[in-house]
Amino acid sequence: MHEDRAQHEPGVLNPELDAALRQHARRRLLGRGEQLYAFGSVPDALFCVEEGVLRLSVTSPEGRESVLSMVTQNQWFGEASLFSGEPRGNDAMAIVASAVLIVPAAAVHQLVDHRPDFLLQFLAMMGRRYRMILSRMDDTVLRPLPARLAREVLQAHGRELAAAGPHHPVTLRFSQEEMSQMLGASRQSINRLLKQWERGGAIEVAYRSLTVLDPEALRLLTERDEG
Template sequence: MPDSTPPPGQGADDMRLPEDIQQTLLAVAHRRTLARGGSLFHKGSSPDALFGVVSGSLRVSVVASGGREAVISMLEPGHWFGEVSLLVGRERVYDTCAVDATEMAVVAASDFHHLIATRPDVHMAFTRLVCLRLRQALAWIDDAILMPLPVRLAHRLLTLDARAGSTLLAVSQEDLAFMLGVSRQSVNRQLKLWEEDGTLRVGYRSIELLDRARLEHRAATA
């Protein structure tokens, strides 16, 4: 499962592997580049590697039988994923494609399993990562059932802000709607209200955060 909105009290950086573990993985990885819109793998494909984003970004999504797409996450540099399918030996359960030109670090399944078997620190790092993602999935369920749209949208924008390291977020209203499981019109209405009070500015496939403190207050207001 890729990472997405961290639960309250958990930052986006908590979902990253420690730097020394990342360097260990990079040492055995080969590089792969994807053009904008290029696919890394599709749902149902065999788990043959672990992946890390070196530059660019990836869109992670699932498509229902009726054709509706739900965006699970946007993965930025420093994020590793694919370990769950490798550990359980089951096919991938989501699709990935490059949002823009993206460079990937690819660790072959055999190298990943060797590290897990011989390096207790690597094993523990991935155990912690999987546990955090399980905790995160439970938080998603709570949010979907209990939290109103403004709170969920504020959480999502703050998470994207933390990953990007910038107040200008390269995300469309359609992507936000897919991430939250609501209509684009609902997202647009809420963003317009926040634009009117100076919290943010809506652009073409982008959102600029103008008042992070105000958005944090909204994210904390149930």
């Protein structure tokens, strides 16, 4: 299953490289709202979420925050700045109590020097991230909000299933404010859609969480809005 995930999901590496990196990692615990690193900081490590969820975001000079992505269990991140040598291009913050694995930059470079094929794995992972960003940009321009929101919920649902194993229903850590920032929509619009889907039996909404009851209903929503 891990091999299949590495072929499709941003942040997931093949088992051999994943295991090699973990041998050099130290573990850091983060409380909810605690920052892992800040925009402009030195790229001195590679990171992996062991437990919890981290938010990657940027903030405009006017103070408006835009969420780039949520990083979940067993996903690596921070590789772009690590290899380019440029300062971090975003903030990283835990949105729930989390545990993060930290691999020093020197250890990453040493692994790549001894195993050039590992570098290809990192390049493939960066390519998946780039494709995800382009897809999200296309969605913002071409697809209506219901389809975009349903897609984000389904993707989070799929990640949770892959990490925890197949079980139903799946409960996701979910913030309407963060989702509105990610999709470029108002919080009121997100709330209205969630309530509508809840009445239809597709999901159940609670404080900072969302339970997927009927994934197929959400999938049909995306297909209907595409058509």
